[in-house]
Amino acid sequence: MEMLYPIFSRNNFNLRKETTKAAEFTNDETKEIIYLVPTKKEISIILNPEIVDKKAILRADKKFHSTALTQFPKEMHTGAAPIHYGYSFKFANESELDSFLYSFNRI
Template sequence: MDKLHAVFIKNNFSLNLETSKAIEYEHINSKEIVYLLHNKEISIVLNPNMVEKVSLLTSDKKYHSTALKKFPTRKNNGGNPIHYGYSYKFKQASDLDDFLNDLLYVTTRSDYHGETDSPRVEQPSI
């Protein structure tokens, strides 16, 4: 988990809260929340509002948990609404690093809150 924590720090996330089910990270500029799940695989959950705005973040894997406190709720199988988001899995920490870097690039673009189907513009090489 230390290696994964370092990936979040590198991508300008701060740790907000850690529970037995998930670790909540918040980006220091955009304030986007990402949950890192306590699984054998590297798994994160993104806010459904963000995923549904950005067509590049396609995922059909809804994840429901009481640990996702900052995400919206919906009815799943039970009678009561439960917090949910979209899950993404990665094979290694470098894949997570690449994803977070791309995520931040997409969500900080000027058209993030407007047009959602615009083609992705590659980051310039430095």
């Protein structure tokens, strides 16, 4: 996962917090937060649902629930209490992630 950090840095996202469940990045200019979550097959990032809802151009794969998404809103999922959630976006390689982050900063 650490090998992807330079891609975030190149696109003005700085690492703010890292746990075993996710790495939290904040954009220096826009203050947008993106989480990078570890997966085995593809690259997976999680965006704030409020941003995805505002920017109609963004199309997410699905909702992602995790206690690691501490800066995102909560909703009821399968447990007894609300949990943080966001929308996941998956990429096959580093180039796709880089292109997405570049475009994301411009919409």
